[in-house]
Amino acid sequence: MRKLVWAVSAALAVMSGTALGAKVTVLTAAKIHTLETAHPTAQAMAFDDTGRILALGDAATLGKRYPKATRLDVGNATVIPGLIDAHAHVSGLGMTMLSADLVGADDKQDVLQRLQAFAKQLPAGAWLIGRGWDQNDWPEKRFPTAADLDAAFPDRPVWLERIDGHAGWANTAAMRAVKRDLSGDWQPDGGRIERAGGKATGIFVDGAMSLVDQARPPLDEATAERALSLGMQSAVEHGLTGVHDAGVSLAELKRYQRLADRGAMPLRITAMADGNNEALESLCANGLYAHPSGRLKMRTLKLYADGALGSRGAAMLQEYSDDHGNLGLMVTSPEQIAVAVEKAKRCGVQVATHAIGDRGNHVVLEAYAKALGNDATTTDHRWRIEHAQVLSKQDLPRLAQLHVIASMQPTHATSDMPWAQDRVGAERIIGAYAWRQLRDSGARLALGSDFPVESVDPRFGLYAAATRADAQGLPAGGWFPQEKLTAFEALRGFTLDAAYAGFAENEVGSLEVGKRADFVVLTEDPLAIAPSGLRNLSVQATYVDGEAVYRAK
Numbered sequence: 203m204r205k206l207v208w209a210v211s212a213a214l215a216v217m218s219g220t221a222l223g224a225k226v227t228v229l230t231a232a233k234i235h236t237l238e239t240a241h242p243t244a245q246a247m248a249f250d251d252t253g254r255i256l257a258l259g260d261a262a263t264l265g266k267r268y269p270k271a272t273r274l275d276v277g278n279a280t281v282i283p284g285l286i287d288a289h290a291h292v293s294g295l296g297m298t299m300l301s302a303d304l305v306g307a308d309d310k311q312d313v314l315q316r317l318q319a320f321a322k323q324l325p326a327g328a329w330l331i332g333r334g335w336d337q338n339d340w341p342e343k344r345f346p347t348a349a350d351l352d353a354a355f356p357d358r359p360v361w362l363e364r365i366d367g368h369a370g371w372a373n374t375a376a377m378r379a380v381k382r383d384l385s386g387d388w389q390p391d392g393g394r395i396e397r398a399g400g401k402a403t404g405i406f407v408d409g410a411m412s413l414v415d416q417a418r419p420p421l422d423e424a425t426a427e428r429a430l431s432l433g434m435q436s437a438v439e440h441g442l443t444g445v446h447d448a449g450v451s452l453a454e455l456k457r458y459q460r461l462a463d464r465g466a467m468p469l470r471i472t473a474m475a476d477g478n479n480e481a482l483e484s485l486c487a488n489g490l491y492a493h494p495s496g497r498l499k500m501r502t503l504k505l506y507a508d509g510a511l512g513s514r515g516a517a518m519l520q521e522y523s524d525d526h527g528n529l530g531l532m533v534t535s536p537e538q539i540a541v542a543v544e545k546a547k548r549c550g551v552q553v554a555t556h557a558i559g560d561r562g563n564h565v566v567l568e569a570y571a572k573a574l575g576n577d578a579t580t581t582d583h584r585w586r587i588e589h590a591q592v593l594s595k596q597d598l599p600r601l602a603q604l605h606v607i608a609s610m611q612p613t614h615a616t617s618d619m620p621w622a623q624d625r626v627g628a629e630r631i632i633g634a635y636a637w638r639q640l641r642d643s644g645a646r647l648a649l650g651s652d653f654p655v656e657s658v659d660p661r662f663g664l665y666a667a668a669t670r671a672d673a674q675g676l677p678a679g680g681w682f683p684q685e686k687l688t689a690f691e692a693l694r695g696f697t698l699d700a701a702y703a704g705f706a707e708n709e710v711g712s713l714e715v716g717k718r719a720d721f722v723v724l725t726e727d728p729l730a731i732a733p734s735g736l737r738n739l740s741v742q743a744t745y746v747d748g749e750a751v752y753r754a755k
Contacts, residue, residue, distance in 0.1 A: 225251040226271040227748060230261045233727055234281040237698050237712035247281070249719035253747025257715060279742055280727040282693065283712050284443025284720030285660045286700035288609050289588050289650035292447050292471065293454060294333075294367065295436060296429030298654045302332030304362060309340045310350050313362075318354060329418055330355065333363040333654065335371065338512060338621050345396060348374045348404030361414055366655050368510035370411045372404045379417035392533040394515070408509040408533050427457050433658075434468055438752045440659045441741045443720040444470040446609075446650065446704055448554065448588060449504045452480040455491070458498050467497040468751040470720075472704040474504035474554055477534075478542040486549035496718070496747070501705065503546045504588070505555040506533040508562030511591065511618060511625055516559030519594060523627035529561070536565045543573045552705070554586040554609065560594045560630065563587060567600050578604045586648070586703060589614070590640070592626055593633040602644035607703050609648045610637060612666035612692070613656040619672075619681045631682070637667065638685045647687075648703035649695030660696055664728065665737035667692035675734060689733055719748035 227249055234244040236258060244258040248268050257264055265271075298305075302320035307313045313335055321330050337345055351360050351373035359376035363369075377384055384395060384402035393409025395402050406414055437445055450458070450473040461467050475481035482503050485491065490501040509515020509531045514522055517530040534542075539555070546553045553570070557563040570578070570585055577583060586607040591614065601608055615622075615635035623631045633639070641647050651663050665671075667687045670680035680686055687695070701711025710718050725740035744752040 226256065226268045227251075227274050228261075228264050228268050228271040229274040229276065229281065231276045231281045231723070232278045234258065234713060235283070235693075235727075235729060236714065237283055237694060238714045244713075247713060247719070247721075249748045251748070253719050253749070255713060255715055255717050255719050258713060276723050276742065280724045281713075281721050282724060282728065283697040284710060284722055284744070284746065285441050285696045286444035286446070286470075286704070286711065287437070287442055287650040287653070287658075287660060287696070288446045288648035288700040288703050289448050289611060290437075290445050290653045290658070291367075291449065291655075292433035292437070292445055293426065293429045294433070295654045295658055296431065296433035297331075298333050299432050299436075300425065300429060302330065302362075303334055304332050305334035305365065307335055307339070310346055313346075314351070314354050317351075317360065317362075321355070321358065324358075327358070329376070330358055330360045331362070331418075332360075333367075334365050335362055336365040336512065343621075345369075345403070345405045346371055348372060348377060348402075351404070359418075361418065363411075364513060366510040366512050368408050368515050369513040370406045370414055372406065372414050374404075376414055376417070377402060377404065380413050381417065382413065384413070392531060392535075394531060407513050408515045408531050423457070426454070427461065430454075430457055430461060431466065434471075436658050438468045438744045438746070439741075440661070441722045441724075441744055442469060442658070442660060443722070443744060443746050443751075444472065444700070444704070444706075444710060446472040446474065446502075446700070448474050448556075448652075449476040450474060450481060450500065451476045452484055455481060455500060459493065462493045462495050462498045465495070467495070469746055470496070470706075470710065471498050472502070472706070473498065473500040474502040475500060475551070477503070477505055478538070478545065482542075482546065482549070482551065485551050486545070490550070496709070502552040502554050502586075503542065505539060505542055505553065507539060507555050507557040507566050508532055508559050511558055511622065514625065516592065517561040517565070518559045518592075518626070519561045519564065520630075522625055523630075524624045530559050532562065532565065536569065539565060539569045540572065543569045547573050547577075552584055552586070554588050556588045558589050558591040560592045560597070560633070563590060563593050564597050567597055567604065567606070570604055570606060571600075574604065584703065584705065589652075591634060592630060593636060594630075595633060598633055598636060598639060599643050601640060606645070607648055608640045608645045609650065609703060610635075610640075611650050611652045611656060612637070612663045612687075613651060615670060615681065615685075616666045616672050617656060619670075635682070636685055637687055641687070641691065646699055646702065647691075647695045648700045649692065650700070661737055661739045661741075663696065664689070664692045664739075665733065667695065668733035668736055673737065689729055689736060692736075693728060719745060721745050
C-alpha cells in the first residue's frame with residue numbers, strides 16, 4: 203500500500219526557500235491532529251525556517267523526502283494546531299500581575315487581607331489597584347461599599363475592578379480624587395453610580411467607572427509595555443499561539459508595533475480598535491493594518507453595547523428577575539452604535555460588538571442588519587457579536603441568517619451558572635450560553651476566554667465547552683447539558699473557527715501545507731480521552747512559526 207503523504211508543490215517549495223537550501227525540520231509524534239478535512243491526522247510534519255509547513259504524512263516518507271532535515275521527535279505526545287483565544291485582553295492580564303489579585307476571594311475580609319499584604323510594597327501615597335472581586339461568591343452576595351475599605355485605608359486611594367471589568371469599588375480617598383460631586387441623583391452616560399441616601403456608596407458600574415479611572419495617575423509607557431509582554435508570555439505558557447485582543451487604542455497598537463519591531467512578540471495578536479476613536483480613524487485613513495512579521499494586525503472595530511450580567515449591567519428586554527425595575531445599561535446608545543457600524547462598513551473594517559443581555563444583542567443585530575443590507579448574505583463581512591450571552595428566541599436564529607459570528611467564552615457559563623438563572627429567570631435562561639443552539643442554527647462559533655475575566659488557560663475553555671461543569675465536575679451531567687459541544691467542536695472553536703473570525707484561516711487554525719507552523723505539543727490526545735480530562739491536558743511546548751516560544755520545565 204502506497205504510503206500517505208501530501209506535500210507542497212515545487213513552486214511553493216521554491217518560494218519558501220527550500221530549493222535554496224533552507225533549513226527543514228521534520229517533527230514526528232504519536233498523532234498530529236491537523237483539523238484539515240481531507241487528511242485529519244498524520245504522524246510527521248515538515249516545516250522550513252520561515253515557519254511554513256512543507257508536508258505532512260507518515261514519518262518514513264517524510265524522512266526520505268528530507269534526509270538532511272533536523273529531527274524533532276516528541277515521542278508519544280499529540281500535536282494540535284496552535285490554540286487561538288478569540289476574545290481576550292492582553293494588557294488587562296498583564297496588569298493583573300502588577301496589581302493586587304482578588305480572584306477567588308471568599309469574602310470582604312479576604313479582600314482586605316490581600317490588599318494589606320500587597321500595599322506593603324507600594325510607596326506612600328500611591329494608589330492601590332486590584333482586580334478580581336466578585337460579590338456573587340461572598341456569603342451576603344451584595345455589592346460592598348467604600349466603608350468596607352476605609353478603616354484599613356483611610357488615606358491611600360483604593361480602586362478595585364470587579365472580575366468582569368464592568369464595575370469598580372472605590373474607597374473614600376479614591377472618590378475624593380474625582381473632580382465632581384458624586385452625590386445626588388444624576389448618572390453618567392452608559393453607567394451607574396450606586397448610591398444610598400443620595401451619597402455614592404463606592405460602587406461604579408460600566409460607564410461610571412471612567413470617573414475614577416480619570417482621577418488615577420496615568421500609567422507610564424514602560425509599565426504599559428511590560429503589561430503586554432507579561433500577558434503574551436502567560437498566553438504562550440498555556441498553549442495559545444494567537445489572541446484576538448478586544449479593544450486596543452492607537453497608543454496600545456503602537457506599543458505592540460514596538461514589540462513586533464524588536465521581535466518581542468511570542469504569538470500572534472489580532473487587535474480590535476477600541477470604539478469609534480483614533481484607532482478606527484487610522485484604519486479608515488490608512489487602510490487595514492498588518493505588521494511585516496505576521497505577528498500583529500488590526501482590521502476590526504470593537505464596540506460595547508451593554509454591561510455584564512454579574513453586575514446587572516447587561517441590557518435586558520424585560521427587568522431582571524432578581525432586581526425588579528432594573529433593565530440594565532446600554533453602555534453605547536443604539537444611535538452611537540449605528541453611526542460607528544456604518545462608518546466601519548464604509549472603511550471596510552470588520553465589526554465586533556460586546557453584547558450580553560437580550561436587549562443588547564437585539565440592538566446589535568438590528569444595527570448590523572440595517573448597515574449590511576443585502577451585503578449580509580452576499581459579502582464576506584464576518585461581523586461578530588462578542589459574548590452573545592443571552593439571546594431572545596426571536597433573535598437567536600438571526601446570527602446565522604446575517605452570517606454573524608458568535609464569539610463566545612465557554613468558561614463564562616460555568617462561572618455564571620450558580621446565579622445566572624436568578625438574574626434572567628427560567629424562560630430566558632433557555633437562550634443563554636446557547637452554544638449548541640447557535641451552532642446547529644448554522645452560526646459559526648469562535649471560542650475564547652475573555653481573560654483576565656476568566657483564566658487565560660484554554661484547557662479550561664475546552665473542558666467547559668464539552669462538559670458544562672465546574673472543576674469538580676458539577677453539576678453531574680452538566681448545566682443545561684443539551685448545550686454541550688463535542689471535544690472536536692470545542693477544539694475547532696479554539697483553532698480553525700477562531701482563525702476564520704480573524705480572517706486568518708489561510709494562515710493558521712489548522713496544520714496544512716503552506717500554512718504557518720503554529721502548533722502545541724500535548725502529553726494527551728484531547729480527542730481520545732473523556733471530556734472530563736480536557737481541563738488537565740499537559741502542555742509540553744508551544745510553537746509559533748516553527749520556533750518554540752514555550753517549553754515545559
